Amino acid sequence: MSAWLLSCNPKKFDIEGHRRDGEVLSSWTIARYVHDVAAGDEFVLWVGGLNAGVAAFGRFTGAAEYGQPDPRYWAEDQSPKHFVPLVVDKWLDLRVPKARLTGDPRMGAATIFRQPFAGSPHRLTTEELQAVRDAIEVAEGEDPVWDLSPGDEIRRVELHARFGGSSQNGIVSCEPTDNILIFTAASSGHQHGYYDTWNEDGTFHYTGEGQTGDQRMARGNKAILEHRETGKRLRLFNGARGTVRYLGEWTLDAEEPYTKAEAPPSGGGDLRSVILFHLVPVKATITARDVEVGQDYVAPDETLAPAPAAPSTPDPDLVGRNLSTHRKLQNLLAEEAQKRGFVALSPDVSDPEFDLAWRDTEGRLTVCEVKSLTRANEARQLRTGLGQVLDYQDQLSGRAPEASAVLWVEREPSEERWVKLCRRVGVTLAWPGEEKSAFRGDQTSPGSSAVGGV
The missing domain is CATH 3.40.1350.10 (Trna Endonuclease; Chain: A, domain 1)
Structure with a gap:
């Protein structure tokens, strides 16, 4: 059996639109190794672009065939192509980012980095496949660096000293760790038009950043929206200054990641458009006995x-x-x-x-x-x-x-x-x-x- 890396150029094929429409990925076009791919071979799916990384893995179910691809998601070149039938075993909740793999010496000779514009697929050696598997295990499991449990309190200055990022903002992308820290605080947020809400269905609506004017999908807001593609985990904290409490790991609602609402700007004035991110808990259960209930x-x-219920409201x-x-x-x-x-x-x-x-x-x-x-x-x-x-x-x-x-x-x-x-x-x-x-x-x-x- 062989192992392969299938590459996707999102400017040519709308993979996110394909998934959003509920389409099942059952084949992939290939330009090389047409006579080498076979049923049972393993593959990983690499999505290129600014947030390049591994998005899924699975196996081939047959040999290469020749035919006409579905034209709905192709931006160009809709001529007949070779394709290989496949089944996706897992779409990753968090993409394995390119940086995690380029930093692994086992991937030093990988053709996806040495010849990124070569046609799909790229052959993976046994060592390269293991490096990808290890990176997927990190993305799917516990972050080995993160040692806070839901309910833990920590001084914000110490939090940033350990995990990086600025202590001045409400949304903080941390480097070099794969975390985005977000802070909610009703006592200080309301004066800036931030009305975060805990909902009866267990979800949390978090107001994006930007104290004046209409909020835009840039900087911290863009980081939250793209956290799955960049492989970063959303870490929610209660409080903005001094000692803050960790409220666990959250993710964006896959069906409706955000909506728009109106709120006053910082200091008052005419209403403006704000972004409300729809967050759902991933690992947010607080079990520590020193955290009082209610x-x-x-x-x-x-x-x-x-208010009108979201389409996914189950209750x-x-x-x-x-x-x-x-x-x-x-x-x-x-x-x-x-x-x-x-x-x-x-x-x-x-x-x-x-x-x-x-x-x-x-x-x-x-x-x-x-x-x-x-x-x-x-x-x-x-x-x-x-x-x-x-x-x-x-x-x-x-x-x-x-x-x-x-x-x-x-x-x-x-x-x-x-x-x-x-x-x-x-x-x-x-x-x-x-x-x-x-x-x-x-x-x-x-x-x-x-x-x-x-």
């Missing part, structure tokens, strides 16, 4: 009209009629917790986006997910809510002496099996009229004879 409960506005509770019902249920349950002497909590920036939590006098924590129910969405809501509250309970279990879970719904489910299912996995399923069951943390079925009608 903040004093903040009641959501039950009358506030919901029906976040749109339309359900949002108002959801918030009313949540606020009433928080009031009930406070009446019973519990401390009602909303999530802080260090927490998963639970709806509500409460803590008793002994420090025991209960985390709660709230769900509205209709006949049409009942099964989906219960299934989603159970998964969410189990996830929250698991994330918080290391930060509280005890962490129990409650799924609070609008009414009694139509099928009793949901109560039994929740009980089997240690979650209390309850609804208005069954408050004692929720606050007792009893896993006995609400409304059953064992509860005695409470």
Whole structure:
């Protein structure tokens, strides 16, 4: 078996558009080694340009053939060509950047660097293939240089001394490490028109840089947008000055990486256009016991009209009629917790986006997910809510002496099996009229004879 490097010139073939349209990469045109490529050969896909690097790997499924390529993604030269059928085993979340490979002595004779304009494919020696595999392992695994865990606090001056970059900006590309540090701080950000938002679906909308005028996709903003192509990891921190807290590794939403919004400029004035990056967590779970869970409960506005949901929003509770019902249920349950002497909590920036939590006098924590129910969405809501509250309970279990879970719904489910299912996995399923069951943390079925009608 042989190993090959397939090269892509993005000015000639729109590989990103091909992927964005959901097309499956099943073949690649070649200009050399037509009689040498064979089924079972390994390949890596190299995308050239400013952010050159390895974007995928896989294997050939047959010998070279001759035919007409799909003209939709070609900018030029649409004549018949030789091509090799293939299957992609993995598209890399973070591209292996060119610099990581040029710095490896095993790649010193690689033809992609010595003859970059030669036709595809480039033959890889056993040593070169291993160098690429090792670089892919770094891109796909843990960064061996990064030693902060989500929840860790560090002085910002020390952070930059260790990982590079300027301490003056909110978006910082670090050299020589493959990291982009981004800082969020409501206390200082609002005065410059930066309104970052933690969303109920667990995502985070981060305002780009630029304090006056319309924000442009340049400098730090461009660095965030292209972080996958440059192989850089997005590291989020809470705070802008002094001591900051690491909130983990995040990435851009693949379907909708950003939207535009309006915000005032620094110092006030007419509204301007700002960029809102849509970030989703990669490795952002905080487990350290010294990071306290929650903040004093903040009641959501039950009358506030919901914003249009993103196409990928999985939770029906976040749109339309359900949002108002959801918030009313949540606020009433928080009031009930406070009446019973519990401390009602909303999530802080260090927490998963639970709806509500409460803590008793002994420090025991209960985390709660709230769900509205209709006949049409009942099964989906219960299934989603159970998964969410189990996830929250698991994330918080290391930060509280005890962490129990409650799924609070609008009414009694139509099928009793949901109560039994929740009980089997240690979650209390309850609804208005069954408050004692929720606050007792009893896993006995609400409304059953064992509860005695409470």
